Amino acid sequence: MNEHLLNHRSRKDHAAALAAATAEVGRYLDGRTTPRSSASPAHLAAQTAAVDLSTPLGTLDKAMVEVRGLYLDHAVGYHHPRYLSHLNCPVTIPALAAETLATSVNTAVETWDQGTSACLIEQKLVDWVADLIEFDRPAQVTPDGVFTTGGSQSNLQGLFTAREDRLARPGPGGTTPADRCARLSRLRIVTGEHAHLSVVKAARLLGLAPDAVIILPGDGDRMDPATLDRALASVADAGDEVAAVVALAGTTDHGAIDPLREVGLVCRRHDVWLHVDAAYGGGLLVSPTRRDLLDGIGLADSVTVDFHKTFFLPVAASALLLRDRSGFRHSTVSADYLNPADGDDHAVDKSLQTTRRFDALKLWMTLRVLGADGIGRMLDDAIDVARRIGRTIDSEPDLELVRRPALSTVLFRPRPEACDPDESDALVRPVRDALFAEGRSVVAATVVDGRPCLKLTILDPELSDQDVAAVLADVREAARYLADGMRQATTAAVLS
Ligand SMILES: *Cc1c(COP(=O)(O)O)cnc(C)c1O
Numbered sequence: 001m002n003e004h005l006l007n008h009r010s011r012k013d014h015a016a017a018l019a020a021a022t023a024e025v026g027r028y029l030d031g032r033t034t035p036r037s038s039a040s041p042a043h044l045a046a047q048t049a050a051v052d053l054s055t056p057l058g059t060l061d062k063a064m065v066e067v068r069g070l071y072l073d074h075a076v077g078y079h080h081p082r083y084l085s086h087l088n089c090p091v092t093i094p095a096l097a098a099e100t101l102a103t104s105v106n107t108a109v110e111t112w113d114q115g116t117s118a119c120l121i122e123q124k125l126v127d128w129v130a131d132l133i134e135f136d137r138p139a140q141v142t143p144d145g146v147f148t149t150g151g152s153q154s155n156l157q158g159l160f161t162a163r164e165d166r167l168a169r170p171g172p173g174g175t176t177p178a179d180r181c182a183r184l185s186r187l188r189i190v191t192g193e194h195a196h197l198s199v200v201k202a203a204r205l206l207g208l209a210p211d212a213v214i215i216l217p218g219d220g221d222r223m224d225p226a227t228l229d230r231a232l233a234s235v236a237d238a239g240d241e242v243a244a245v246v247a248l249a250g251t252t253d254h255g256a257i258d259p260l261r262e263v264g265l266v267c268r269r270h271d272v273w274l275h276v277d278a279a280y281g282g283g284l285l286v287s288p289t290r291r292d293l294l295d296g297i298g299l300a301d302s303v304t305v306d307f308h309k310t311f312f313l314p315v316a317a318s319a320l321l322l323r324d325r326s327g328f329r330h331s332t333v334s335a336d337y338l339n340p341a342d343g344d345d346h347a348v349d350k351s352l353q354t355t356r357r358f359d360a361l362k363l364w365m366t367l368r369v370l371g372a373d374g375i376g377r378m379l380d381d382a383i384d385v386a387r388r389i390g391r392t393i394d395s396e397p398d399l400e401l402v403r404r405p406a407l408s409t410v411l412f413r414p415r416p417e418a419c420d421p422d423e424s425d426a427l428v429r430p431v432r433d434a435l436f437a438e439g440r441s442v443v444a445a446t447v448v449d450g451r452p453c454l455k456l457t458i459l460d461p462e463l464s465d466q467d468v469a470a471v472l473a474d475v476r477e478a479a480r481y482l483a484d485g486m487r488q489a490t491t492a493a494v495l496s
Contacts, residue, residue, distance in 0.1 A: 006104065017060055018100065024064055028072045035083035037074045038439040044074055076442060081467035082474075084456040085444040087252065087280060087306075091314045098365035099314060102358040109147070109356045111339050111346045119347050122147055122360035125367075126319060129305060132285040132372075134298040135323040136264075144325030146350040147317065147359050151279030152198035154304035154320040155246075157331065157352055159202045161302060161322065162244035162273040163187060164330035171241055187243040188235050190214045192223040192258060194251035196277060208243070221256035221406070223247060225266050232270040244273040244301075249294055250281025250310075253446050253455060255407025257281055257293055264299025276300040279318070281407060283310025286376035290383065302327070307363050310379050310459070317359045381461035382408045389456065389468050398476055400424065402453045410456040411448055414479030421451075423483060428452035431478045441474040 003013040048070060057063050078088035102118075109115045109122055126145035135143045148154045166187065173179040187208050191199055193215055203212045214235070216227050228245065235242050245267050247258040260276060267274040276297055278285075282305035284294050297303065300323065307317035322328060328350040334341040339348050348354055366375060386405040393412045394401040402411040414431055415424045432445040432454060444455040454475065 014104075020060065020064055024068060024072065027068075028075070028077075029079075031073070032077040032080055034439045035080040035442045036076045036436070036439040038437065039074050040437075079460070081460060081463055082441040082471050084458060084463075084471055085442045087309045087457055087459065089309060089312045089459040092312050092362075092366045092370065094365040094369040095313045095362035098361040102361045105358075107358040109358050109360070110348045110354060112344060115347055115358075118358045118361070121364055122347065122358070125360050125363055126321070128367075129285070129319060130321050133300070133303055133321060135300070135321075136298045137323055141324045143321060143323050144328060144350065145319050145321035146328070146347070147319050147356070148351075149316045149353070150308065150318045151196065151277065151304050151306045152201070153352065154279070154306070154318050155196065155198045155275070155277055156202040156205060157320045158275045158302035158304060158322075159189065159199070159244055159246070160206055160352075161327045161330055162275060163206050163208075165273060165301075165327060166241055166243045172239055183241060185209050186240040188212055188214050188240050189244050189246060190216060190228065190231055190235070190242055190272075191246035192216055192248060192251075193218045194221060194248060194254060194256060195246055196248075196252055196279065199246050199277070206243075212243075221251060221254040221403070223258040223263055225259060225262035228263060229266045229269075232266065232272060236270070242270070242272045244275045246275045246277055247300075248281075249276050249278035249284070249297060250407050252280060253409060253411065253448065254403055255280065255405065255409045257406065259296070260294065261296025261299065264296050268299065273301045274299060275302045275304070277304045279304050279306040280309055282306060283376065283379040286311075286372040287380050288373050288376050289380055291376075307359075311363065311366070311375055312378055312459075313359075313362045313366060316357070317362055378461040379408070379459075382458045382463075385461070385463045385468070386410050386456070386458040388465070389458065392465075392468070393472070396472075398479070399472065402448050402451075408458040410458065411446070411453050412456075413451075413453045414475055416476070416480045416483045419483055423486065425452050426486065427479050427482055428454055430482050431475060434478045434482065435474055441471045443471065443475065 003010050006014050057066060077083055079090040107115060107118045109118050112119060130143035130145055137143065148157065167180055167183060168175065171183050173183050184207055189199065189203050189208070189212055191213065200213050214231060216223060216231055218224060232242060245263065247260055247263045249257050249260065264274055278297065281294065284290050302323065303321045305319050305321065307313045307319070308315045331352060332349040339346040386408040389410045390401055390405045393399045393410065398414065398416050400413040400415045402413060413424050414427050428445055429452060432443055435441045435443060444457065445452060446455050
């Protein structure tokens with residue numbers, strides 16, 4: 001018997017392995033007193049390189065000890081109160097229980113003969129999210145959706161569907177294959193300054209021209225509907241076509257939400273596909289107090305929602321929603337061995353993937369335990385924390401608030417005593433790097449209005465004022481130290 005393969009005979013080994021893994025996670029949680037270890041990249045690279053993959057360890061116990069030293073002891077702890085960097089959330093415990101079920105059973109949500117009830121559960125959740133979006137549609141149009149690996153994949157499929165929808169319609173050049181090629185090179189995607197990089201990547205993968213993505217200057221951090229209106233008119237005037245407008249419901253850095261209703265109305269007037277990237281702001285769909293921030297999202301033709309950001313689920317969990325399910329026909333290819341075109345619906349007909357994880361179960365379990373309000377309240381609380389931090393930073397003379405938080409990010413700069421703006425800018429990266437190297441606090445760095453700044457992304461609803469104060473104290477201390485160093489270096493250079 002092979003005790004390493006899961007079946008009814010290996011249940012004891014399975015239980016022991018999961019108990020050992022759970023104990024190891026407990027050890028990790030207790031031991032993670034800082035958001036990361038201070039081990040250097042060189043040390044970690046050397047220790048990984050030293051593992052001889054041709055010599056198995058033979059037992060799970062030994063492999064676990066090895067992985068502790070290689071991974072867990074140095075993993076960045078997103079749950080830690082001084083990890084305030086990227087859009088990584090603390091995760092719900094019901095989701096982790098769901099992961100164990102789904103990966104142990106190893107269901108592939110693919111065809112009915114593989115997925116059965118899992119397909120039903122995923123479909124019910126997709127319908128639930130579509131209802132939350134409240135797609136604006138005639139009665140005969142039915143929305144639909146599919147789970148994906150993340151916002152990047154959701155955006156890719158949304159834009160792919162938009163491209164196919166556009167090329168299927170009569171355009172300036174007709175719909176023969178040769179016309180299609182000619183039209184493809186003249187397709188444009190119109191978006192704002194703060195679109196996610198996956199939009200540009202999708203344009204590349206979709207075979208559009210290198211200059212296909214038109215970036216509109218914004219009204220502050222948001223898309224300006226009048227500018228969009230003019231841009232759509234001038235694309236048409238030039239004889240080009242717009243595959244899609246991509247509006248943002250929560251930009252990655254600013255959390256800015258485009259005026260979705262006005263943008264949607266402009267798109268309708270020009271008969272142009274609207275894709276709303278709500279990878280970040282999608283959690284507002286279940287917010288008990290802030291759903292109105294997404295007003296107009298229902299005018300979209302497609303929507304990206306990331307459950308592994310503001311729904312507090314482990315990676316990976318995202319979905320692409322379409323206002324009109326018929327758009328999924330562009331993703332469908334039938335094969336005799338899998339999904340014959342016999343009229344049955346198969347999950348694989350809607351997906352870019354074939355074998356696909358049952359990620360929906362994480363959302364299901366979380367929703368059934370906490371309820372929609374329970375999830376939404378966590379995001380609401382995180383936004384409240386971010387706003388409080390914004391006010392704190394704004395009141396501190398040695399910190400400069402760059403934007404009032406729109407969602408749950410805080411953009412700011414260290415400004416130690418007597419620092420001019422150039423010095424303050426020069427401190428941003430070194431401060432972030434110093435904190436990361438030391439491991440005490442992990443914050444992000446970005447560029448706003450052409451100037452570097454630090455970013456805190458708040459997704460921990462329970463973050464306390466003391467936790468925040470500790471991070472800000474680390475930032476200040478590093479900034480003062482580095483500013484002194486910079487001045488001494490300048491003085492030395494002047495004297496020499
Ligand atoms: C995070 C993010 C994405 C990409 O999502 P992944 O899940 O990381 O692939 C897309 N758009 C926005 C606005 C995001 O913040």
